[in-house]
Amino acid sequence: MQALGRHLLCEYHGCDRELLNRTDVIRTELVAAVTLSGATPLHEVVHAFSPHGVTGVVVIAESHFAIHTWPEYGFAAVDLFTCGDSVDPYRAFEHLRSALRAQSHSVVEIRRGLLPGSGPMPHKPG
Amino acid sequence: MQALGRHLLCEYHGCDRELLNRTDVIRTELVAAVTLSGATPLHEVVHAFSPHGVTGVVVIAESHFAIHTWPEYGFAAVDLFTCGDSVDPYRAFEHLRSALRAQSHSVVEIRRGLLPGSGPMPHKPG
Numbered sequence: 001m002q003a004l005g006r007h008l009l010c011e012y013h014g015c016d017r018e019l020l021n022r023t024d025v026i027r028t029e030l031v032a033a034v035t036l037s038g039a040t041p042l043h044e045v046v047h048a049f050s051p052h053g054v055t056g057v058v059v060i061a062e063s064h065f066a067i068h069t070w071p072e073y074g075f076a077a078v079d080l081f082t083c084g085d086s087v088d089p090y091r092a093f094e095h096l097r098s099a100l101r102a103q104s105h106s107v108v109e110i111r112r113g114l115l116p117g118s119g120p121m122p123h124k125p126g
Numbered sequence: 127m128q129a130l131g132r133h134l135l136c137e138y139h140g141c142d143r144e145l146l147n148r149t150d151v152i153r154t155e156l157v158a159a160v161t162l163s164g165a166t167p168l169h170e171v172v173h174a175f176s177p178h179g180v181t182g183v184v185v186i187a188e189s190h191f192a193i194h195t196w197p198e199y200g201f202a203a204v205d206l207f208t209c210g211d212s213v214d215p216y217r218a219f220e221h222l223r224s225a226l227r228a229q230s231h232s233v234v235e236i237r238r239g240l241l242p243g244s245g246p247m248p249h250k251p252g
Contacts, residue, residue: 045183112203
């Protein structure tokens, strides 16, 4: 069965709470994660919540990366949704783990869009 | 165990291929899904790929909704990530199922950010 996409659901616990609340850091590290993974960024949105919490999304040519932070819990939830085989989302996962100084983490990989057949995995056109 | 977020991973097969390739339709139906679920839209990005395929993301006060379409396969992958208990993401799921004319679908609900303790589920501040 071929899959159109792969999706990493990443959770980071025990992160640096100050970093999780800084929109500049979240933007910089999320874009760095995109670049390190080999993905192509197209659009980015970063939103700061009051009194705390940041959401960041980067639409990439290969789908999207997203992060939501809860500084009050030292927690961040990250989604790395990619298609094609030119991107290594685990590089993004590792980068964010380090950048956010997570003390523990989990990651689950889910294949999205499982289709019958065994042909080559299609690429999302740029 | 309380969870900070809930995340529906939705897959729609056998959709109307023409609709899946129309950025205006994807934008309209994704925003309608946000509204119907009771979420608060903050930012939206819709990107058209060549020769086909659309990505749409709406950052909401309660996290994000995202859609990626593969018109050539009649397939769409949707993520409905929400926090707080004022949003019903299944209304968004049902709306998109109908709007995209999906012939079949799957949905998996994942709890994000499971934390120890049994206090009230925190809301993401607006």
